[in-house]
Amino acid sequence: MAGPETAGPGAAETVAAPRASFQRRLLATTGQKVAWTIVALFVLAALAAPLIAPFDPNAQDLRHTLQPSGGGHLLGTDDFGRDQLSRLFYALRSSLVIGVLTTFGVALIGLPVGLLAGYARGALDVVVARAIDIGLALPSLVLALGLIAAMGAGLRSTVIALIVGYSPYLARVVRSVVLQVRQEEYVESARVTGVRPWRIVLRHVLPNVLGATTVQLTLIFAFAIVGEAGLSFVGLGVQPPSASLGNMLAEGANYTLEAPMLAIAPGVAIAVLLMALLFAGDGLRDVADPRRSR
Amino acid sequence: MRETAGASAVAGSAGSAGPAEPVLAAAGLTRTFRLRGGQGEVQALRGVDLTVDAGASVGLVGESGSGKSTLARIVAGLIRPTAGSLRLLGREVADASERRRRALSRDVQMIFQDPRASLNPRLPIHRTIAEPLRTHGLPARRAEVARLLDRVGLPARVAELYPHQLSGGQCQRVGIARAIAAGPRLIVADEPVSALDVSVQAQILNLLKDLRDELGTAFLFISHDLGVVRFFCERVAVLYLGQVMESGATERVFATPRHPYAQALESAAPAVRLAERRSRIVLQGDPPRPEDPPSGCPFHTRCPVRIGPVCDEVEPAAYPVGDGFARCHLLTPEEGR
Numbered sequence: 001m002a003g004p005e006t007a008g009p010g011a012a013e014t015v016a017a018p019r020a021s022f023q024r025r026l027l028a029t030t031g032q033k034v035a036w037t038i039v040a041l042f043v044l045a046a047l048a049a050p051l052i053a054p055f056d057p058n059a060q061d062l063r064h065t066l067q068p069s070g071g072g073h074l075l076g077t078d079d080f081g082r083d084q085l086s087r088l089f090y091a092l093r094s095s096l097v098i099g100v101l102t103t104f105g106v107a108l109i110g111l112p113v114g115l116l117a118g119y120a121r122g123a124l125d126v127v128v129a130r131a132i133d134i135g136l137a138l139p140s141l142v143l144a145l146g147l148i149a150a151m152g153a154g155l156r157s158t159v160i161a162l163i164v165g166y167s168p169y170l171a172r173v174v175r176s177v178v179l180q181v182r183q184e185e186y187v188e189s190a191r192v193t194g195v196r197p198w199r200i201v202l203r204h205v206l207p208n209v210l211g212a213t214t215v216q217l218t219l220i221f222a223f224a225i226v227g228e229a230g231l232s233f234v235g236l237g238v239q240p241p242s243a244s245l246g247n248m249l250a251e252g253a254n255y256t257l258e259a260p261m262l263a264i265a266p267g268v269a270i271a272v273l274l275m276a277l278l279f280a281g282d283g284l285r286d287v288a289d290p291r292r293s294r
Numbered sequence: 295m296r297e298t299a300g301a302s303a304v305a306g307s308a309g310s311a312g313p314a315e316p317v318l319a320a321a322g323l324t325r326t327f328r329l330r331g332g333q334g335e336v337q338a339l340r341g342v343d344l345t346v347d348a349g350a351s352v353g354l355v356g357e358s359g360s361g362k363s364t365l366a367r368i369v370a371g372l373i374r375p376t377a378g379s380l381r382l383l384g385r386e387v388a389d390a391s392e393r394r395r396r397a398l399s400r401d402v403q404m405i406f407q408d409p410r411a412s413l414n415p416r417l418p419i420h421r422t423i424a425e426p427l428r429t430h431g432l433p434a435r436r437a438e439v440a441r442l443l444d445r446v447g448l449p450a451r452v453a454e455l456y457p458h459q460l461s462g463g464q465c466q467r468v469g470i471a472r473a474i475a476a477g478p479r480l481i482v483a484d485e486p487v488s489a490l491d492v493s494v495q496a497q498i499l500n501l502l503k504d505l506r507d508e509l510g511t512a513f514l515f516i517s518h519d520l521g522v523v524r525f526f527c528e529r530v531a532v533l534y535l536g537q538v539m540e541s542g543a544t545e546r547v548f549a550t551p552r553h554p555y556a557q558a559l560e561s562a563a564p565a566v567r568l569a570e571r572r573s574r575i576v577l578q579g580d581p582p583r584p585e586d587p588p589s590g591c592p593f594h595t596r597c598p599v600r601i602g603p604v605c606d607e608v609e610p611a612a613y614p615v616g617d618g619f620a621r622c623h624l625l626t627p628e629e630g631r
Contacts, residue, residue: 185412192370193426193472194399197392207416 026287035279042273046092055083057090058241066259076261078251088265091243095225095273098159098238102224103217105163106170111213113167114174119182119201129175135168140223141230148236158237162227166220170213177212181205211285218281222274229270245270315384317401317480317512318346318369323378323388325364325536329585336585338364340536340592341378343612346480351506351513353527353544355520355559359584361536362516366484369514370404371395383479400430403478407485409466413457419443419468420453426476442471447501463494467501474505480512487522499525520563524548529618532556535584535592542618552620555593591623599624 027033045052054072061081069076075084117128135143144161151157181187182205190200225245231237232246233253240247245266252262323342326335338361346352356362367373368380371387380388382398403426406412413422420439427434440450446467457465466486473481486502487495503526506513517523523530524544531541532555540553551557558575577596582588588595594605604623612619613626 185406185408186414188372189404189406189412189469189472190414190425191372192399192402192404193476194396194429195425196396196429203417204414208414 022287026283028283028286031279032283035276035283038272038276039280042092042269042276043096045089046096049086049089049093053083053086053089055086057082057086057243059083066255066262068259069261075265076259078248078259078262079255084248084262084265087243087248088269091245091248091266092269092273094155094238094242094244095228095246098155098162098228098244099221099224101159102162102166102227103221105159106166106220107213107217109163109167110170111174114171115178115201115206115209117171118175118178119197119205125175128171132168132172132175135164136172138165140165140169141227144227144231145234145236148231153236153239155238155242158228158231161231162224165227166223169223170216170220173216174209174213177209178205181208184208215281215285218277218284222277222281225270225273225277229266314348316345316347316381317383318344318514319379319381320344320365320369321379323365323368323380324376325361325368325373326376334585337587338536338584339368339375340587342533342536342538344531344538344541346512346514348479349510349512350529351515351527353523353530354514354516354533355518355523355530356533357518357581359535359581360533361584362518362533363484364536365533366404366482366514366516369480370402370482371399400426400476401479403473403476403481405466405469405473405481405483405486408489409462409469410457410460412469413465415457417456418453419455419457419460422457422468423453423471423475426472430476432476442475443468445474445505446471447497461494462490463498466490466494466498470498470501470505474509474511477509478511480514482514482516484516485518486515488517488519495522502526520548520559524563532559535582535587537592537621538612538619539593539622540615540618540620542616542620546616547618552615552625553593553622554597554599554624556620558598591621 027036049057054074059082061077063081064073064077065079065081067073067077067081073083073085075088078084078087113128113132117125117132140162144158144165147161147164148157151160187200187204190204195203228237228244229246229249232244233250235247235250237246238244240251248266249263249270252259252264252266255262321343323339323344324337325339326337328335340361342361342365344352344354344365354362354365364373368375369382375388378388379386383401385398387395387398413419420436423439423442424434426432427438432438436453439453443450443452448464448467448471452460452464452468457468460468466489470486483502487498490498499522502513505511513526515523515527527544529542530544530547532539532547532553534555540547540551540556547556548560551560554575555577558577561573561575575598577598579596582592582595588606590604590606590608591597591610594600597605601623608623610621610623610626612621615625
């Protein structure tokens with residue numbers, strides 16, 4: 001807790017330096033710059049897919065299947081002769097949409113549940129904590145498989161299944177951070193001041209939990225993309241002919257010898273996006289904490 | 295019963311004329327903590343009797359583990375007593391609901407030991423100071439915050455800063471501004487200066503004294519520093535293993551302490567003038583573990599003047615001394631019974 005004293009020796013009054021701008025603090029290191037650039041490029045590619053895709057991602061050309069790269073097809077064509085690069089842009093689209101929706105959904109469920117359980121404690125906490133444990137005991141993907149089996153495959157079911165699968169992870173982290181934060185003297189002083197419990201949670205607990213939550217949410221965003229890939233890989237996620245990183249990987253896996261690029265392209269995209277997201281999450285956490293800003 | 299006689303003696307001016315209700319009146323206040331893992335309990339407070347009159351400053355001294363902070367937290371409403379009675383401003387709050395307890399928060403405020411930790415790191419100072427005002431429906435305009443900052447000796451621009459941008463002393467001034475904001479009648483100060491540099495300690499103590507004289511707020515002032523208590527408080531209670539061993543007017547307790555523990559504490563305090571210096575009573579051994587308190591007098595394991603088996607077996611009652619009391623068998627008329 002002992003942050004560096006801003007007051008110089010003998011200086012009766014502090015002249016605190018104004019806080020550096022948000023962007024400057026976020027992009028403080030080269031790693032951060034690289035990570036955020038990559039994330040931005042992926043998002044841009046997804047958003048601009050209809051503009052930058054050289055071909056219709058679903059247009060088949062059965063005379064030119066499994067082409068290597070070249071001849072206008074930068075990443076070659078797949079087994080239906082569809083342009084692999086165009087499909088990759090559209091796949092990013094569905095992956096990012098699923099990632100964003102899942103992350104929002106998880107935040108919407110996991111954050112209040114964790115806050116409530118951690119701050120209320122007592123019987124409510126016991127019940128919620130057990131529910132979280134049960135949620136964690138079931139492997140998320142298996143849970144998701146079961147839910148999709150019940151709801152039918154598709155983007156909507158995929159998102160719902162991923163939200164249900166990942167919410168316990170966030171709730172658990174939030175709850176444990178809340179248990180620490182509620183012991184802090186500033187929370188106790190708010191109680192002594194007579195601040196109502198819900199207001200203490202919103203004003204004193206929540207902001208101090210968000211740092212840890214941010215990191216966890218970027219993780220969940222990354223998990224959601226992998227989760228979608230996994231579900232689509234086994235045919236339960238995004239349904240063909242719509243492209244997703246997962247179903248592209250699955251289709252490509254059938255032609256690893258004839259056209260290795262079909263599996264490599266989506267695989268590399270997933271790996272790079274994931275690493276960039278994890279780095280970016282670290283950076284967000286540092287910025288979210290005023291004590292870490294210089 | 296003698297116990298109760300002693301208890302009312304603590305009340306100090308309770309005997310004097312006037313119906314003025316003390317802001318704090320604790321009787322037989324007890325707090326037990328269960329040890330982690332369900333193995334046994336610790337009695338942090340064992341039947342504490344204490345009174346703070348309106349506008350008075352009562353010091354609470356004792357070693358770490360003596361229950362000082364537990365008492366502070368009970369009075370501030372952070373935890374509940376296990377048994378006993380606690381009246382704040384004439385209202386019984388020992389088993390009050392959280393809602394009823396909250397209703398008293400405007401009148402009972404607290405200053406914490408660690409000034410930085412007691413401020414939300416994510417709120418600018420003006421929001422921290424405005425919080426008690428908002429909470430109690432008082433005008434919380436910027437001008438009011440600036441006035442409070444001025445009152446604790448901070449420039450108005452501090453309002454825009456965050457806790458990590460302030461020094462420890464400045465943070466404590468903010469904590470004090472928050473504590474006085476809603477005009478409380480009792481402030482619990484839990485070691486308010488012990489985390490600060492000595493030079494800053496003096497400034498903060500003077501500030502607290504000025505504010506007290508100006509506002510007429512009563513203080514329950516907790517410290518292990520006898521000099522600080524002597525400077526700030528007109529009455530003092532010496533806590534040992536969750537019991538008040540001696541209490542009374544500060545001058546009396548420091549000049550002629552009657553309990554051997556109070557004597558040892560007093561002799562350990564550094565004297566300013568050489569002439570005042572007397573031989574120091576060095577206590578042998580560590581304080582007993584609170585989860586395993588000794589029988590009889592809690593102090594008998596370290597007492598330099600233990601008189602015999604009575605100390606090991608019989609818990610001494612509170613014998614009136616001056617306008618306070620002391621719990622020691624040496625004071626009993628039928629010594630060695």
